[in-house]
Amino acid sequence: xxxxLSHVRNxxxxxxxxxxxxxxxxxxxxxxxxxxxxxxLLGCDxxxxxxxxxxxxxxxxxxxxxxxxxxxxxxxxxxxxVHDVDMAALSRNEALVAALARxxxxxxxxxxxxxxxxxxxxxxxxxxxAFEAIHDVHATNxxxxxxxxxxxxxxxxxxLDPTASLFAEDLARNLKPAKAIGMTTLWVDNGSEQxxxxxxxxxxxxxxxxxxxxxxxxxxxxA
Numbered sequence: 001x002x003x004x005l006s007h008v009r010n011x012x013x014x015x016x017x018x019x020x021x022x023x024x025x026x027x028x029x030x031x032x033x034x035x036x037x038x039x040x041l042l043g044c045d046x047x048x049x050x051x052x053x054x055x056x057x058x059x060x061x062x063x064x065x066x067x068x069x070x071x072x073x074x075x076x077x078x079x080x081x082v083h084d085v086d087m088a089a090l091s092r093n094e095a096l097v098a099a100l101a102r103x104x105x106x107x108x109x110x111x112x113x114x115x116x117x118x119x120x121x122x123x124x125x126x127x128x129x130a131f132e133a134i135h136d137v138h139a140t141n142x143x144x145x146x147x148x149x150x151x152x153x154x155x156x157x158x159x160l161d162p163t164a165s166l167f168a169e170d171l172a173r174n175l176k177p178a179k180a181i182g183m184t185t186l187w188v189d190n191g192s193e194q195x196x197x198x199x200x201x202x203x204x205x206x207x208x209x210x211x212x213x214x215x216x217x218x219x220x221x222x223a
Contacts, residue, residue, distance in 0.1 A: 001104070002218040008184060010165035011103055012154070013131075014145075015111040015118050017170040018211060020090055020125055022190045029085040034063055037081050041071060061144040062112050068142060075142060083117040092126035095212030100130045102219050109134040110154055110167070112144040133158065145174040151181060168211060172201055179203035186214070 013019055016027055031053075038049040056066025067073040100107060108131055111118050115136045122128050135157060140150040155162055163182040169175050175185040186206040208214035 005166070005184070005218055007164055008166045009105040010158075010160050011105055011107045012110050012160075012165055012167045012183075013108070013211075014167075014169040014171075014174065014188075015109055015113060015121060017190060018168055018188045019096065019109075019127065020093065020121070021210075022170065024089040026085065026087065026089055026121075030082050033082040033085060037078060038063075038067075041067070041073070061147055062137070064112075064137070065142060065144055075137070079114045079117065079137075083113065083120075087120060087124050090121065090124035092124075093212050094126075095210075095216055097126045097130070099212050099215035099219060100127065103215060106158070106160075107131045108154075108158060110145070110150075111135070112137050114138060145169075145171075146177050148177045148180070151177050151183075155181070172204060176203045179205075186211075 020026070034053050035046055035049045038044070038052055039046060042049070042052065044052070052066075053063045056063045056070075060066040060069065064073070064075055064078055067078065068075060109118055109122070111134065113136060115134045115138070118134045118136060119128070122130070135154045137144055139157060140147075140153050143149040143153075145151070151162075154160065162178075165182075166184040166186060167175065167178040168186040168188055169178075170188045170190060172187050172189075175187060179185050180203070184205050185203060186208065187201075187204045188209070188211050189207050190209055206214070
């Protein structure tokens with residue numbers, strides 16, 4: 001293990017566009033389903049649905065959180081609908097499977113999606129047995145990343161010391177609250193970042209385009 005990461009005992013990973021490449025475009029299929037849901041809910045056209053969807057995403061952290069706040073949407077109904085997508089684009093990532101098997105310490109998934117969907121994704125990636133648990137949007141009481149309360153709920157649920165934890169995530173804005181409580185942060189910069197504008201991003205400790213290769217590199221540092 002690379003010396004400066006020897007303090008890490010808890011390895012926490014986002015799911016979508018982090019444990020698989022954004023180039024698979026799986027989230028584009030979910031995006032379409034969200035648009036369809038909003039069109040049906042609000043009786044609007046695709047253009048207005050897209051506007052509402054992205055406005056909620058940026059203002060609330062997820063489209064679901066905005067729909068729950070303004071339209072009392074049932075989260076289970078919404079998630080079942082939008083996650084009903086073909087996962088054929090996902091395939092086993094041998095580098096990531098090997099790296100996670102060797103990685104010392106606890107391994108958790110922290111996602112704004114739900115556990116049933118996350119388990120389907122992990123199964124496609126060959127990671128069905130790689131993680132101790134999944135902390136999903138239901139577990140955060142629907143206060144998704146980057147709401148600081150979601151990080152608190154994660155640490156409380158699994159008795160995590162943030163200063164002994166690393167969090168890997170494809171959306172840079174979701175790393176800021178993690179850094180604020182002492183976590184080491186890894187930005188999986190693979191083109192999925194959607195936040196408008198940018199800040200200094202001094203809350204990012206490490207940056208990679210390939211999570212599997214990065215993990216193997218830090219494990220092989222002193223091999």
